[in-house]
Amino acid sequence: xxxxxxxxxxxxxxxxxxxxxxxxxxxxxxxxxxxxxxxxxxxxxxxxxxxxxxxxxxxxxxxxxxxxxxxxxxxxxxxxxxxxxxxxxxxxxxxxxxxxxxxxxxxxxxxxxxxxxxxxxxxxxxxxxxxxxxxxxxxxxxxxxxxxxxxxxxxxxxxxxxxxxxxxxxxxxxxxxxxxxxxxxxxxxxxxxxxxxxxxxxxxxxxxxxxxxxx
Amino acid sequence: xxxxxxxxxxxxxxxxxxxxxxxxxxxxxxxxxxxxxxxxxxxxxxxxxxxxxxxxxxxxxxxxxxxxxxxxxxxxxxxxxxxxxxxxxxxxxxxxxxxxxxxxxxxxxxxxxxxxxxxxxxxxxxxxxxxxxxxxxxxxxxxxxxxxxxxxxxxxxxxxxxxxxxxxxxxxxxxxxxxxxxxxxxxxxxxxxxxxxxxxxxxxxxxxxxxxxxx
Numbered sequence: 001x002x003x004x005x006x007x008x009x010x011x012x013x014x015x016x017x018x019x020x021x022x023x024x025x026x027x028x029x030x031x032x033x034x035x036x037x038x039x040x041x042x043x044x045x046x047x048x049x050x051x052x053x054x055x056x057x058x059x060x061x062x063x064x065x066x067x068x069x070x071x072x073x074x075x076x077x078x079x080x081x082x083x084x085x086x087x088x089x090x091x092x093x094x095x096x097x098x099x100x101x102x103x104x105x106x107x108x109x110x111x112x113x114x115x116x117x118x119x120x121x122x123x124x125x126x127x128x129x130x131x132x133x134x135x136x137x138x139x140x141x142x143x144x145x146x147x148x149x150x151x152x153x154x155x156x157x158x159x160x161x162x163x164x165x166x167x168x169x170x171x172x173x174x175x176x177x178x179x180x181x182x183x184x185x186x187x188x189x190x191x192x193x194x195x196x197x198x199x200x201x202x203x204x205x206x207x208x209x210x211x212x213x214x215x
Numbered sequence: 216x217x218x219x220x221x222x223x224x225x226x227x228x229x230x231x232x233x234x235x236x237x238x239x240x241x242x243x244x245x246x247x248x249x250x251x252x253x254x255x256x257x258x259x260x261x262x263x264x265x266x267x268x269x270x271x272x273x274x275x276x277x278x279x280x281x282x283x284x285x286x287x288x289x290x291x292x293x294x295x296x297x298x299x300x301x302x303x304x305x306x307x308x309x310x311x312x313x314x315x316x317x318x319x320x321x322x323x324x325x326x327x328x329x330x331x332x333x334x335x336x337x338x339x340x341x342x343x344x345x346x347x348x349x350x351x352x353x354x355x356x357x358x359x360x361x362x363x364x365x366x367x368x369x370x371x372x373x374x375x376x377x378x379x380x381x382x383x384x385x386x387x388x389x390x391x392x393x394x395x396x397x398x399x400x401x402x403x404x405x406x407x408x409x410x411x412x413x414x415x416x417x418x419x420x421x422x423x424x425x426x427x428x429x430x
């Protein structure tokens with residue numbers, strides 16, 4: 001299986017800008033990428049990092065450490081959907097697309113996704129996103145804009161592809177907004193968590209859900 | 216297995232007050248309770264609704280419809296943790312505690328939880344909560360305040376109980392804040408969704424995650 005991990009390295013995680021500087025967002029995004037790619041390698045697959053621009057030296061170092069060098073890079077400066085669709089068009093084997101900010105992904109959860117039969121298998125993200133998917137149908141194309149989970153369901157029906165979903169909290173949790181960051185703290189022991197620790201975060205308990213904070 | 220579904224009927228879902236009136240919150244909470252209890256019944260278990268006060272006639276009607284009458288009610292006006300702990304102390308069989316706002320829970324996801332071996336089995340919720348759990352250890356007690364997921368892990372260690380977790384998006388999704396409501400829309404076809412439809416909500420697509428809105 002070809003496992004694609006899209007990565008926008010230059011201005012990553014813009015919705016975290018209320019709590020992290022640009023440099024910090026880059027560090028955190030890089031750590032998550034290395035964690036995700038490391039989990040892919042542990043499933044026995046070699047990830048393809050689909051990047052909008054050549055990776056920085058720091059990103060390469062981090063990826064090497066996370067994967068043991070078991071990855072390759074493809075550069076495509078188009079937006080996410082056409083870039084992924086170009087890979088789908090060219091593919092002669094099943095393609096998995098796994099978002100680079102799934103900091104809670106583990107080898108077991110990814111194997112669960114890869115092993116489910118179906119022309120299209122989706123791990124939905126919160127808020128209607130498509131956090132990870134496997135495509136085994138030659139005519140299916142992605143559209144990540146808006147409520148992509150609904151669009152992908154419709155797209156699968158449109159080309160006569162069977163669709164399955166995966167019920168996984170770990171794969172549903174993309175780290176996109178400040179409130180998501182606490183999940184990394186609670187549920188992973190990874191480069192991503194170490195990065196947040198180095199950035200000075202700690203757990204803050206409020207009346208409702210807990211969150212991360214720093215002084 | 217004794218399956219307990221705690222329910223605070225009088226002022227439910229206070230964190231939804233920005234988008235729903237008190238009456239609407241009551242309707243929605245009641246629909247979620249009926250959905251959750253219906254899913255429990257479909258696993259072959261009979262839920263015990265642990266209520267802070269006698270159920271209203273409307274709630275009883277909704278529960279009857281959702282469960283086919285397969286439930287019983289226990290009244291305890293203490294806060295959640297002491298009320299649940301009283302049941303744990305009295306129990307002579309495994310006890311599952313399933314929150315009443317898990318509108319995405321299905322029989323399959325609940326069976327997955329019930330079938331996992333372990334003295335304490337937790338389905339974590341977002342933000343460090345404990346959305347559903349099974350307790351098979353006589354000395355384990357709950358503490359739902361704050362980051363209960365961490366407290367329950369520690370509590371299990373403290374009494375020498377083995378602890379397992381369940382990786383389920385459906386069980387991780389408690390409908391607590393306005394942003395959570397869209398998950399009901401996207402991933403269930405239930406009384407809870409019908410209630411939101413009747414309340415005039417529709418899907419609104421923004422740049423990031425989608426959400427529910429009404430005019």
